[in-house]
Amino acid sequence: xxxxxxxxxxxxxxxxxxxxxxxxxxxxxxxxxxxxxxxxxxxxxxxxxxxxxxxxxxxxxxxxxxxxxxxxxxxxxxxxxxxxxxxxxxxxxxxxxxxxxxxxxxxxxxxxxxxxxxxxxxxxxxxxxxxxxxxxxxxxxxxxxxxxxxxxxxxxxxxxxxxxxxxxxxxxxxxxx
Amino acid sequence: xxxxxxxxxxxxxxxxxxxxxxxxxxxxxxxxxxxxxxxxxxxxxxxxxxxxxxxxxxxxxxxxxxxxxxxxxxxxxxxxxxxxxxxxxxxxxxxxxxxxxxxxxxxxxxxxxxxxxxxxxxxxxxxxxxxxxxxxxxxxxxxxxxxxxxxxxxxxxxxxxxxxxxxxxxxxxxxxxxxxxxxxxxxxxxxxxxxxxxxxxxxxxxxxxxxxxxxxxxxxxxxxxxxxxxxxxxxxxxxxxxxxxxxxxxxxxxxxxxxxxxxxxxxxxxxxxxxxxxxxxxxxxxxxxxxxxxxxxxxxxxxxxxxxxxxxxxxxxxxxxxxxxxxxxxxxxxxxxxxxxxxxxxxxxxxxxxxxxxxxxxxxxxxxxxxxxxxxxxxxxxxxxxxxxxxxxxxxxxxxxxxxxxxxxxxxxxxxxxxxxxxxxxxxxxxxxxxxxxxxxxxxxxxxxxxxxxxxxxxxxxxxxxxxxxxxxxxxxxxxxxxxxxxxxxxxxxxxxxxxxxxxxxxxxxxxxxxxxxxxxxxxxxxxxxxxxxxxxxxxxxxxxxxxxxxxxxxxxxxxxxxxxxxxxxxxxxxxxxxxxxxxxxxxxxxx
Ligand SMILES: Cc1cc2nc3c(=O)[nH]c(=O)nc-3n(C[C@H](O)[C@H](O)[C@H](O)COP(=O)(O)OP(=O)(O)OC[C@H]3O[C@@H](n4cnc5c(N)ncnc54)[C@H](O)[C@@H]3O)c2cc1C
Ligand SMILES: Cc1ncc(C[n+]2csc(CCOP(=O)(O)OP(=O)(O)O)c2C)c(N)n1
Ligand SMILES: [Mg+2]
Numbered sequence: 001x002x003x004x005x006x007x008x009x010x011x012x013x014x015x016x017x018x019x020x021x022x023x024x025x026x027x028x029x030x031x032x033x034x035x036x037x038x039x040x041x042x043x044x045x046x047x048x049x050x051x052x053x054x055x056x057x058x059x060x061x062x063x064x065x066x067x068x069x070x071x072x073x074x075x076x077x078x079x080x081x082x083x084x085x086x087x088x089x090x091x092x093x094x095x096x097x098x099x100x101x102x103x104x105x106x107x108x109x110x111x112x113x114x115x116x117x118x119x120x121x122x123x124x125x126x127x128x129x130x131x132x133x134x135x136x137x138x139x140x141x142x143x144x145x146x147x148x149x150x151x152x153x154x155x156x157x158x159x160x161x162x163x164x165x166x167x168x169x170x171x172x173x174x175x176x177x
Numbered sequence: 178x179x180x181x182x183x184x185x186x187x188x189x190x191x192x193x194x195x196x197x198x199x200x201x202x203x204x205x206x207x208x209x210x211x212x213x214x215x216x217x218x219x220x221x222x223x224x225x226x227x228x229x230x231x232x233x234x235x236x237x238x239x240x241x242x243x244x245x246x247x248x249x250x251x252x253x254x255x256x257x258x259x260x261x262x263x264x265x266x267x268x269x270x271x272x273x274x275x276x277x278x279x280x281x282x283x284x285x286x287x288x289x290x291x292x293x294x295x296x297x298x299x300x301x302x303x304x305x306x307x308x309x310x311x312x313x314x315x316x317x318x319x320x321x322x323x324x325x326x327x328x329x330x331x332x333x334x335x336x337x338x339x340x341x342x343x344x345x346x347x348x349x350x351x352x353x354x355x356x357x358x359x360x361x362x363x364x365x366x367x368x369x370x371x372x373x374x375x376x377x378x379x380x381x382x383x384x385x386x387x388x389x390x391x392x393x394x395x396x397x398x399x400x401x402x403x404x405x406x407x408x409x410x411x412x413x414x415x416x417x418x419x420x421x422x423x424x425x426x427x428x429x430x431x432x433x434x435x436x437x438x439x440x441x442x443x444x445x446x447x448x449x450x451x452x453x454x455x456x457x458x459x460x461x462x463x464x465x466x467x468x469x470x471x472x473x474x475x476x477x478x479x480x481x482x483x484x485x486x487x488x489x490x491x492x493x494x495x496x497x498x499x500x501x502x503x504x505x506x507x508x509x510x511x512x513x514x515x516x517x518x519x520x521x522x523x524x525x526x527x528x529x530x531x532x533x534x535x536x537x538x539x540x541x542x543x544x545x546x547x548x549x550x551x552x553x554x555x556x557x558x559x560x561x562x563x564x565x566x567x568x569x570x571x572x573x574x575x576x577x578x579x580x581x582x583x584x585x586x587x588x589x590x591x592x593x594x595x596x597x598x599x600x601x602x603x604x605x606x607x608x609x610x611x612x613x614x615x616x617x618x619x620x621x622x623x624x625x626x627x628x629x630x631x632x633x634x635x636x637x638x639x640x641x642x643x644x645x646x647x648x649x650x651x652x653x654x655x656x657x658x659x660x661x662x663x664x665x666x667x668x669x670x671x672x673x674x675x676x677x678x679x680x681x682x683x684x685x686x687x688x689x690x691x692x693x694x695x696x697x698x699x700x701x702x703x704x705x706x707x708x709x710x711x712x713x714x715x716x717x718x719x720x721x722x723x724x725x726x727x728x729x730x731x732x733x734x735x736x737x738x739x740x741x742x743x744x745x746x747x748x749x750x751x752x753x754x755x756x757x758x759x760x761x762x763x764x765x766x767x768x769x
Contacts, residue, residue: 023371024370024371027308027319027320027322028308028309028312028318028320031309031312032312035312035313036313039313069498072498073495073499076494076495076497077495079494079495080493080494080495082316082317082337082369082371082372083371084371085370085371
């Protein structure tokens, strides 16, 4: 877990879970799901939502944590929401995931090249530059994005925007990159 | 069927306003009674209702009353209840009733007026985001944004409210949508890709359950409100009697199994009978049937039926293993599951187990000491004897509610109605009104405390106006009795804000235009009951001045276990404050 997101420390047998939810594009559907997490006091590490191949349906990806019984309740409660079409806990399957971060880093003339080197190692792009800042676009697994943020932190991060995890079940069982 | 202002008799050929479509849709749903209260945002709907004779509208005196009435109607009839209110304050006044229906899984549909679509979000006059407010307390809710969506939304609302685990559904109706026009075409079917309740239980699970049952030596059926919602009382009786399994019910399960049957043990839980709680503690198999392991039932969950294997039948997957881990979960409708289970179970040899329970009933019946002052237990026991279980008891919340659960023997489903999950004081009177429209054949009795009756007392006027023939029994102990009991037992008798005064209820009844009686001494009870039961053409109010500081026993204090069960203390059985010992007698009642 990155130290940049505010989540209470994991305790006991808590484990991180990535839950993928297909939800009807209907009035209030998003609020129903977000509200459920608030009302029942479940953690949210990240939550993303966006369109899918079906224009009546959106996909939400929620990263949450809890012990087995909490996760079981979360799954059941999500299934109970009238607008959810399918709820999958990807944690028990192999899945592909991506997180995107835009990181605005402070620069001085003598640090700029070092920052650019770090970006290159992570295959991140520089998408904006000014006398005092560079903005890095990093895409990858949550872990990879956590890592580049950690590397850039000593230079001074002015602003950070992160999408949170999006994920899909993996079909090919080998490594594709 | 209805009178049409423009003389066009085929409604399908012309454009109708949203308001007309609304009324037509209700008729299509078979709704014949609506509880409601008008206002600016729904004035068009009320205009459309004005000419309709198929739907009776009951004007309550508060929107909370309308929602409780819809709940009471639903509980007594098994049909969905309907309430209709205006926007803003009308809508917010429904919140408590909706939350109540949500906690107790009661199928109701609440229609709220809303400001015009383009004004939503503008802090318009009488605007409230009722869809947002009620999102966590409805099974589902809708804002209708296009008049063409109106009929399909209403169809879906009734479908969602009444299927699966039932619950309240709210439909918000913007004023302009209700004034715009569309063709009326009521859908025949609901197609929802996102909602598909399980009805049939999984065969493998049912076989596993039957195996556990056939091996059990000391089984107990723990039966809840889901059995009544599923209309499965006959199936339950068949199973219990075939397999010879004793039955305990939750507060909401009362009536699902006849309490004059030798297998009946009455209610379990915090104020359940000594023997049902004891049987659950010693059982080797607990079969939960449409019950949700509420904390008022389990106390400390780790010690609840700790030695027993557990089977749990529930239509809501999220109710299973929520509070207590079970060995064999079965997701499905009680009626279907019990039907499938019945042929697989054998007649068990539970003779010794039943004999033990019988002995417990003799040794630890429900008890109180009757003297010259009135005890609520006695009034309720007398009502049970007079009606022989053929009455609908609609209780409020408090001590009288628990005694109503204990001292009346429920025989038929849907004859016990109360607010259990939310515990809403003020529920009884309006809910009894609603129930009365569903049950003309037997007396409907509203039972309240002096506290709760004053929370919706305005509904006296509704009862009088529509000549609603309910018995309104007020148990006046001069206290918020249940809270006082907790202060006495757990807060060193520091009575903080629990003593309360009341108006003269008899005079008040008369002021509203209704008969009122009072009983002050025990020997007046039978007389006033006879008078009350003789009035059948309208409401009657009876105030019983009862013993002030009485406690409900047995009691398992919150979060505790069967070991901490407190039965009626001996000193209480010996004497009651201010009584003359010569006239006292110990009264008992055992279920079964
Ligand atoms: C002052 C006070 C004291 C109380 N003390 C007690 C007490 O001592 N004992 C007690 O029992 N209660 C007591 N209660 C009530 C308690 O709070 C709960 O409301 C009650 O125990 C819940 O009953 P239930 O388990 O039957 O569930 P319900 O709330 O009736 O829920 C029904 C269950 O059945 C399921 N279901 C619904 N339809 C179907 C279907 N068709 N098929 C299958 N399953 C279905 C639902 O999913 C749900 O899980 C008290 C309440 C108050 C206010
Ligand atoms: C709306 C509401 N407010 C407060 C409570 C808390 N409460 C539970 S029982 C009770 C006392 C009820 O007193 P009364 O109606 O006189 O009944 P009694 O217990 O005396 O029979 C109170 C205040 C509640 N259940 N509902
Ligand atoms: Mg009282």
